[in-house]
Amino acid sequence: MENTKALLGARIREIRKARGLTQEQLAEMIDVEQKHVSRIESGKNYPSIDLLEKMAAALKVPLMGFFDFMHMQDVDESAVNLEKMLLELDRDSRKIAYRLIRATIKVLKDI
Known part of the structure; x- marks a missing residue:
């Protein structure tokens, strides 16, 4: 499970950076604190499904794109x-x- 958390976080980071966004900018777009985005990207926390949907919309990626590890x-x-x-x-x-x-x-x- 820990490996999946780390892979998901790394994939979100990869997509965010490819879009040229900072953690703070993404956090504003999805209405969470930057610290929360950081915890997700570092594999410490799983995002909720609702938050994943918001991230997908903000990053203009299909939801399943986050799971392309x-x-x-x-x-x-x-x-x-x-x-x-x-x-x-x-x-x-x-x-x-x-x-x-x-x-x-x-x-x-x-x-």
Whole structure:
């Protein structure tokens, strides 16, 4: 359950940021305090169905759009797999792999 709460919160945050809104702006739009939005996005609280409907309307997304976690879970699984592969290497090889990954990430951020 905790994982679902965290995924839901992360998905809401992702959509809010994609819309260029701050937590405070979203909170005003749905008539709650910014702190409440923060708790939801951090996975500490579940929003009520009524609040989810208000968020969906404010963010112009279908209600089910909040539950599209698949791409988020894939990223988490990739990170776990990468960690496993790194741990299988000896120390020197791990250092080389780390440098390569770091350089690749830097290039990807610049694209």
